[in-house]
Amino acid sequence: MRYHAAAPILCAFLLLGCKGDAAKTESNAEEQEFPEPEPYACRVYDYYNYSGRVPWSEEIESSYFDDVLFAGDSRMGAMYLWGTIENAQVEYVTSLNLWLIDSMPLDNHTDGMTMYDALETTDKNNIYLLFGINEIRNSESYFDSWAFEQYQSILDMLRTKNPDCNIYIMSTYHPREISGLPEPALTEHLGYVNSRLGQLAMDNYVYYLDLDEGLTDESGLVRDEYVGDGLHFGPTGTHALEDYIKTHVVRRNWYVKEVCE
DSSP states (O other): OOOOOOHHHHHHHHHHHHHHHHHHHHHHHHHSSSSOOOOOOOEEEEEEOSSSSSOOOOOEEEEEGGGGEEEESSSHHHHHHHOOOTTSSSEEEETTOOOTTSBBBOOOOOOOOOOOHHHHHHOSSSSEEEEGGGGTTTOOHIIIIIIIHHHHEEEHHHHHHHHEEEEEOOOOOOOOOOOOTTTHHHHHHHHHHHHHHHHHHHHTTTTEOTTHHBOOOTTTOGGGGGBSSSSSSSSSHHHHHHHHTTTOOOOHHHHHHEOOO
């Protein structure tokens, strides 16, 4: 019997071919078992402490106030009368009562627009609210029974209209005096009102601007040179208020972060 020299070579090639096909099949199986990983899941976290007051920050650029509404009672009126931030919108009502916010006309309008109208129609993304001084003479239960709830309804309206707006609840700074409410009742009522305003800020994830921090003296009262009647700001007090606001602005990009897992 003659032995063909090419036979072993042919068998070798056949074996290699079979082995290569098997490896290919095995590779395909591995690809099916281990698909491409899913993209990382990302979440947005807000690290701001809403239970505290707005911290100090470097002075904000003037263009920020293009997108600001200041709304409040006669104390806010000082910014309309004496203020130097000309590119902000300022609306106020003398002796504003929260219960009548939708019926008392704005002082600086002649068309009958109310404070509620101004808040409901504004397109500003940074809204500062200074309410509460005209409710300070009332008892705690009276304040809670309607003033607190009325303030909450205002926040709800603003959030519904513009969920991304930045809202600043401004505390009631400690006046040197206020008619019809002598000490120590003034300090007691004021402390309660501000505690409730702080609670509103925390519950609604809005910012609490503590005006006492920047405007009072060592006795805890608003500085005498800032007010002419013990309560309302004159030019000097208004400019001090503006300076405080400019250096207490929350930059959301400092606190709101996207975290991918």
